[in-house]
Amino acid sequence: MNKIFISHSSFDSKYVEKIIDLLETIGLPSEKIFCSSFEGYGVKLGTDFLSYLKNELNNEILVIFILSNNFYSSTICLCEMGATWVKTNMHIPILIPPFEYSDVKGVIPTIHGMKIDEKERYNSLKDIIEKEFGISPINQSIWERKRDNHLKQIKELIESSPVSSHPLSGQNININDDYYINSNEIIKRQSKIEWPNDYEMQLHYINKQKEAVQNLKEHNPLDIDKNEFKIIREKARIEWKNDYEMQLDFEQRQVESLRRIKEL
Incomplete structure (x- = not known):
């Protein structure tokens, strides 16, 4: 080596x-x-x-x-x-x-x-x-x-370090429970926009976005105030309306930054 x-x-x-x-x-x-x-x-x-x-x-x-x-x-x-x-x-x-x-x-x-x-x-x-x-x-x-x-x-x-919940554990926080109802249609439509002539990339995009939706549904940081998390989540949905991967990334980075601020 x-x-x-x-x-x-x-x-x-x-x-x-x-x-x-x-x-x-x-x-x-x-x-x-x-x-x-x-x-x-x-x-x-x-x-x-x-x-x-x-x-x-x-x-x-x-x-x-x-x-x-x-x-x-x-x-x-x-x-x-x-x-x-x-x-x-x-x-x-x-x-x-x-x-x-x-x-x-x-x-x-x-x-x-x-x-x-x-x-x-x-x-x-x-x-x-x-x-x-x-x-x-x-x-x-x-x-x-x-x-x-x-x-x-x-x-x-x-x-x-603050104890954080597993990204695939916990109870779903009640913020617009019907938000993801049409996520499959949105993901498929967006995949064609992002990769109009590449079906392999469309499939990859769809799978990654669906995985992100599942993680978003179950993302519940127990050590973060629910009102603070609600603000983070709503901002993620405004900034990245049709991109669930970016919503998840935004949420996780904001939550971790909030944890670090609380440690100061």
């Missing part, structure tokens, strides 16, 4: 930063870490991200997936998942609680995965990194001290 690519949601960057610190503690040089959320580890200004990713991914890339509800709510992350699965051979999923192994969907297997607060798994992660990148092992006493300090910081992050 010649590089590690960390696939993650930008909303989970505070956890990703801790993983980067740990990789560097193990002895991995910073230039061998690709992570889009931090300057010096990502794509240079002016570079097309998807093109860069397409050119960079190969069998010599180890992919670490930072999995959470935020990850599965991101269209970009799901695109990354598909691309990395096809073009790379080695993958390590790391889950952020309360996200569970049972929540993992798509192509990522969980047999070699770990939770970000599982102490025992970090020794295995260290062994894999040392082996794949030819790194001389760090002094064991130093490693244990740095690992335990890392875990302490991770647990503090988890405990300080």
